[in-house]
Amino acid sequence: MAVNWGILGTGNIAHLVAEDLRRLPNAELTAVGSRAQARADTFGDTFDVPHRHGSYEALVADPALDVVHVATPHSAHLEHATLALEAGHAVLCEKPLALNAAQAERLIDTARRHDQFLMEAMWTRFLPVMDDVHRLVHEERVLGDVHLLRADIGVTQPVDPTHRLFDPALGGGALLDLGVYPVAFAFDLFGAPDTVTSSAVLADTGVDAQCAAVFRYDDGTQAMWHASLGADAGRTCVLAGPEGRLRGTRAWWKGAPFELTRSDGATASWARPYEGNGYQFEAAHVMACLREGRTESPVMPLNESHALLRTMDALRAEWGVAYPQEA
Amino acid sequence: MAVNWGILGTGNIAHLVAEDLRRLPNAELTAVGSRAQARADTFGDTFDVPHRHGSYEALVADPALDVVHVATPHSAHLEHATLALEAGHAVLCEKPLALNAAQAERLIDTARRHDQFLMEAMWTRFLPVMDDVHRLVHEERVLGDVHLLRADIGVTQPVDPTHRLFDPALGGGALLDLGVYPVAFAFDLFGAPDTVTSSAVLADTGVDAQCAAVFRYDDGTQAMWHASLGADAGRTCVLAGPEGRLRGTRAWWKGAPFELTRSDGATASWARPYEGNGYQFEAAHVMACLREGRTESPVMPLNESHALLRTMDALRAEWGVAYPQEA
Numbered sequence: 001m002a003v004n005w006g007i008l009g010t011g012n013i014a015h016l017v018a019e020d021l022r023r024l025p026n027a028e029l030t031a032v033g034s035r036a037q038a039r040a041d042t043f044g045d046t047f048d049v050p051h052r053h054g055s056y057e058a059l060v061a062d063p064a065l066d067v068v069h070v071a072t073p074h075s076a077h078l079e080h081a082t083l084a085l086e087a088g089h090a091v092l093c094e095k096p097l098a099l100n101a102a103q104a105e106r107l108i109d110t111a112r113r114h115d116q117f118l119m120e121a122m123w124t125r126f127l128p129v130m131d132d133v134h135r136l137v138h139e140e141r142v143l144g145d146v147h148l149l150r151a152d153i154g155v156t157q158p159v160d161p162t163h164r165l166f167d168p169a170l171g172g173g174a175l176l177d178l179g180v181y182p183v184a185f186a187f188d189l190f191g192a193p194d195t196v197t198s199s200a201v202l203a204d205t206g207v208d209a210q211c212a213a214v215f216r217y218d219d220g221t222q223a224m225w226h227a228s229l230g231a232d233a234g235r236t237c238v239l240a241g242p243e244g245r246l247r248g249t250r251a252w253w254k255g256a257p258f259e260l261t262r263s264d265g266a267t268a269s270w271a272r273p274y275e276g277n278g279y280q281f282e283a284a285h286v287m288a289c290l291r292e293g294r295t296e297s298p299v300m301p302l303n304e305s306h307a308l309l310r311t312m313d314a315l316r317a318e319w320g321v322a323y324p325q326e327a
Numbered sequence: 328m329a330v331n332w333g334i335l336g337t338g339n340i341a342h343l344v345a346e347d348l349r350r351l352p353n354a355e356l357t358a359v360g361s362r363a364q365a366r367a368d369t370f371g372d373t374f375d376v377p378h379r380h381g382s383y384e385a386l387v388a389d390p391a392l393d394v395v396h397v398a399t400p401h402s403a404h405l406e407h408a409t410l411a412l413e414a415g416h417a418v419l420c421e422k423p424l425a426l427n428a429a430q431a432e433r434l435i436d437t438a439r440r441h442d443q444f445l446m447e448a449m450w451t452r453f454l455p456v457m458d459d460v461h462r463l464v465h466e467e468r469v470l471g472d473v474h475l476l477r478a479d480i481g482v483t484q485p486v487d488p489t490h491r492l493f494d495p496a497l498g499g500g501a502l503l504d505l506g507v508y509p510v511a512f513a514f515d516l517f518g519a520p521d522t523v524t525s526s527a528v529l530a531d532t533g534v535d536a537q538c539a540a541v542f543r544y545d546d547g548t549q550a551m552w553h554a555s556l557g558a559d560a561g562r563t564c565v566l567a568g569p570e571g572r573l574r575g576t577r578a579w580w581k582g583a584p585f586e587l588t589r590s591d592g593a594t595a596s597w598a599r600p601y602e603g604n605g606y607q608f609e610a611a612h613v614m615a616c617l618r619e620g621r622t623e624s625p626v627m628p629l630n631e632s633h634a635l636l637r638t639m640d641a642l643r644a645e646w647g648v649a650y651p652q653e654a
Contacts, residue, residue: 222537
């Protein structure tokens with residue numbers, strides 16, 4: 001039986017998700033909602049979506065829907081996910097789950113009160129290659145005790161105060177848009193850090209143009225990462241321990257190879273390429289959760305989304321980065 | 328006219344330097360000194376050194392010498408470099424110049440009082456590839472304004488409390504032995520940082536088994552680096568800016584390729600391979616300085632060696648890593 005999806009928002013992510021939903025035999029992209037009917041219609045034409053709504057209220061009122069993908073900027077996640085949950089839908093909400101931990105708490109409360117499924121759309125966690133990484137690192141322990149995770153993510157976005165990424169009102173900045181990935185990567189592998197040290201460079205608009213942090217775990221692991229709106233340092237990741245290292249080559253999350261080098265010099269390399277944009281794996285997981293009657297994902301649980309935001313709140317507080325909604 | 332070198336110490340570094348001195352037509356390895364005559368003799372036989380001294384005092388009293396390479400552990404640099412300077416020799420002293428900034432100050436004072444040449448043996452700075460990096464980054468500005476330097480260095484040294492690297496009395500720890508390289512790399516490219524944040528994991532002996540830091544410069548550059556005694560994360564470096572990135576592949580300092588990727592996708596790659604261990608370049612520089620009558624290197628000046636140690640002192644203070652000599 002097909003699951004009926006609605007997409008709230010018609011931006012870049014909405015396009016990528018709409019493409020990927022087509023790859024899932026049991027997913028039906030039934031409805032799209034935009035603030036402007038014309039944008040909903042254009043999107044509907046592009047992706048062959050039968051129901052096109054000219055407001056988010058109309059979208060969530062659509063009785064055909066099973067789950068709503070909230071694809072608006074971070075600053076609007078609380079409002080839009082609340083709207084969908086209160087209308088009785090399951091919600092897959094773009095990352096980060098909300099602008100800050102306080103907003104996430106409200107959202108999680110709403111989901112629980114309405115007994116509805118809610119998940120942060122941390123799509124990279126559901127990539128097939130992540131199963132390999134977990135198995136190699138935690139089960140086969142090919143690296144021994146992991147000493148280090150290093151990850152970087154960057155784009156070369158020309159500085160433009162009017163662009164979403166530089167706009168505090170839209171929750172701009174490198175951390176919430178890009179840093180959330182390495183932060184969630186570290187949480188996925190090692191949990192919440194015991195100590196965090198960090199550094200940021202702010203743009204004129206007050207958001208973090210780039211940031212770097214070291215997470216330290218009491219068992220001796222360190223996770224260091226960097227996120228930048230102005231430079232692309234290679235988009236690689238490395239896990240290292242006394243027995244070897246595991247390296248995700250450039251764009252590993254797009255199916256580029258992972259390389260394992262053991263301390264005795266032996267090497268191995270493999271890739272998990274896929275068709276599409278990579279959002280189909282999280283969507284399939286959401287549908288599996290719904291089939292099983294879950295209100296929460298065991299892979300991307302709500303407490304973890306909340307903890308991610310607590311960590312990101314603490315980082316922003318250190319840097320003096322606050323959004324107008326938080327004043 | 329040949330420059331007569333003496334090596335103080337017969338450990339691993341002394342061997343590597345002795346091999347490389349042979350590659351320089353104007354360098355003569357004239358003398359070696361050890362605490363034990365037998366070790367001096369063995370070293371002398373291996374490297375065909377005519378004068379073998381059974382004490383450091385006897386070595387520095389050798390009138391044939393022009394310059395002494397101090398190749399003992401960090402904890403002994405002050406004592407041994409002072410000995411050589413006071414005996415009237417130029418000194419090339421292994422990195423770091425001393426155990427801490429206070430010791431470095433005393434050493435620098437001694438060198439200036441005796442009007443003798445003194446330089447920290449930061450050999451990587453003299454590699455031919457570093458000329459390319461400086462030219463590309465600072466003159467040709469192929470990356471635009473550099474946003475990020477990332478470097479990592481690590482070894483997989485089994486934990487052994489009796490090993491030099493884990494011994495506080497010998498100035499052990501990842502920072503002084505390995506971290507000094509990325510710290511000096513950042514100083515070479517950008518100078519002393521305006522802000523430093525860091526994190527370390529301590530071994531049972533109290534030294535830093537691994538450490539990570541982010542240097543922040545007020546112009547918006549960040550330098551993040553990691554040093555580990557227990558894991559090798561790849562030994563690469565990356566410089567990134569809006570116009571592209573420059574990546575030193577594994578063991579770039581041994582002549583492995585540097586790769587330039589411009590933001591338009593164009594790539595270039597080059598290497599500066601060399602014979603030997605790489606210490607011949609700093610030795611040639613020392614001889615050029617001596618020929619020119621300099622008491623200080625313009626490439627690795629004493630104020631910078633001092634500043635490096637001030638930064639490393641501050642890092643160790645944050646981590647609570649102190650050596651017994653500092654009590």
